[in-house]
Amino acid sequence: MTNWQGEIQSWLTEHKYEIVRLLQRFVQEASVQRDEKYVQAIVIEKLRQLQLTIDIWEPDIKELRKNEAFVSTRTNFQDSPNVVGTLKGRGGGKSILLNGHIDVVPAGDLAHWRDEPYSGMVRDGNVYGRGSTDMKGGNVALLFAIQALQELGILLKGDVIFQSVIEEESGGAGTLACVLRGYKADGAIIPEPTSMKIFSKQQGSMWFRLTIHGRSAHGGTRYEGVSAIEKAMLLIEHLQQLEKNRNARIVDPLYKNTPIPVPINIGTIKGGSWPSSVADEVIIEGRIGVAPHEKMKDVKEEVEEWLKKISVQDSWFDFHPVDLEWFGAHWLPNELDTQHPLISSLSQSYERAMGHPPTIEASPWGTDGGILSQVGKIPTVVFGPGVTEVAHFPNEYISIESVIKATEIIALTIIDWCEIAD
């Protein structure tokens, strides 16, 4: 039997520059929501070189809306294509789905970035830029794992399906469109930024919008009004208490290193219309984490009930209740048993590549894994080279060495999972 691991390692060493170059080109395309097409063109060109069967389509929002998992702030997906490449196996093996999102979150305040946010600059062994860690580095690892196997002449029994999807950052419409288009597999890997840990469970999440009411007045007699800003501060403290209560219930050891397993994040706040007036309305928008074992419906009910309790602190809310709206996006949680063969296969490959067993944890954030497992019924694990701590941060980066190692681990897992054809 050939020492495929040694061959793969040599191949990766030879192709390091090419790997970094593709990652830089990916990062340099600012693929925020609605601007994914330029980077997808580079993906398509790469899949063409790999001679995969290519499927490119703009998801049909009418079809998507029929599925209850669908959420999106968009009215259509024009000019935002999904791209899938399939490498057909010789038959008789398990298939694997390799899924990565190509959309990135906005860069935020440019003042916090050392370089231009989409520079793709290489410095101290890292590639910098929005999307480098979340998750273009992971996507590049998937593509080069396939390329390495092909160029080393390894033929597989099972199919390998690579998906470059839109909209993960806004609720997963891209991956849902792949599932609804019929893409299935015996297992899936999503190389989101796990810092090379294996995440067998992922936190789901939902977006909420809360409208807090006050009563306007002239700022010079502000005591005659009721400040919606002050009421919003009370409400935020109330939500901080809900976060404490919810997290106190999480006892899963997979979360032992996670300070807040299911956080409540207040992401935006906006209220008042005039500096000299008392604000009569504040709107806050945020994200609530959903534990892997929780049902979205139960979490919604818990929040609704909790909001009612704020009247105990301040009777203003009795007569001016906060309006709650679940809007925009949600991500289903995902759970895969740590004893599942896909976890075993990935863990074994990890240990062969790294020389020590992997850390298996639950992720503090949602991924498209919830859609793959809950809607697509595909056992899904999340594992990737990106750095959890810098995802959605200014000065986002990824270690080139991690990308190379993840590529090796994914290539080994594909071989083990799909099996080599005679």
Next chain:
Amino acid sequence: MTNWQGEIQSWLTEHKYEIVRLLQRFVQEASVQRDEKYVQAIVIEKLRQLQLTIDIWEPDIKELRKNEAFVSTRTNFQDSPNVVGTLKGRGGGKSILLNGHIDVVPAGDLAHWRDEPYSGMVRDGNVYGRGSTDMKGGNVALLFAIQALQELGILLKGDVIFQSVIEEESGGAGTLACVLRGYKADGAIIPEPTSMKIFSKQQGSMWFRLTIHGRSAHGGTRYEGVSAIEKAMLLIEHLQQLEKNRNARIVDPLYKNTPIPVPINIGTIKGGSWPSSVADEVIIEGRIGVAPHEKMKDVKEEVEEWLKKISVQDSWFDFHPVDLEWFGAHWLPNELDTQHPLISSLSQSYERAMGHPPTIEASPWGTDGGILSQVGKIPTVVFGPGVTEVAHFPNEYISIESVIKATEIIALTIIDWCEIAD
């Protein structure tokens, strides 16, 4: 000597419908900033009927900018005319300036309004609508005081100057333009909504903008970021303490009925860009009251020093200080001695009309009186029929009876101050 008071009362009773009708027409024109010209057209038509010398002009921002009292969010005053009408006296008497602003603040959340905000609806003896109290009711009182004197054939020694100005709600550029155009008088009355109290002093105010910095992160690992929203909450509490400290120093008995003589109002808040991200910036805008005896400069310094002290509570602010900007608008405070002859004249007229002495207080909000007194050197008093509590509120209204009474008191004051010519 004719019983002018009785004649004026009879005249007002006969003209009550006409007074209400003009007030309704004023209210029905939504004269928010930049939309003042339609209501000014009605003012002009009224001044023409009264055969006053009419002066209409769009303030020249280049001229205004040369004066340090000038503030505005505008780049020009095109289509926003000031209107002044002068009734020349026979000579030998003191002149009086009657100043009212014609601009109104925005209506705010329409859901809080029972009627359409600019309805001008009459119900239970009140006229309803944005601007009814602040301060179109006062302006109507000024116009009918002049009309009553004219139609009763009363000739005055001193000049009467009526000013219908723009921009009071945004810092007083309209009144400043009147002062710079050369309008002077021996005394001025501004019929802002004082609930028929005489305000010999007025709180000044300034607008501030504070930018609070955080550090972005994914909401699912929000503990890796620093929420600018949470830091803004700390800062607002810090400003609430400054408000307490500043008001503890106010001992002027004129403020004895005012819960917070010089409030700090947080009027607007805006921050964060994505529900699933930790907000890295929040901007709050507000208004700080300036006591009649305070210098704007000293208040600015006090705020700047206080902001530095927040680091004691949270060292984050040491390395990420809050940015402070004084922007948009300010209103100079005004002080007139309660023994000034103008206060005596107005008080005497009040007592004749109402049968009891007036309440003399300090106002909790700024007016154009600061510009008239500090820039124009015109002794100024604020007295009007509007209801302090509903200014800038939804369902703003004014009592028709108060408007009539204020008209009588102002007419009597004009007679006393300007003196009847032989």
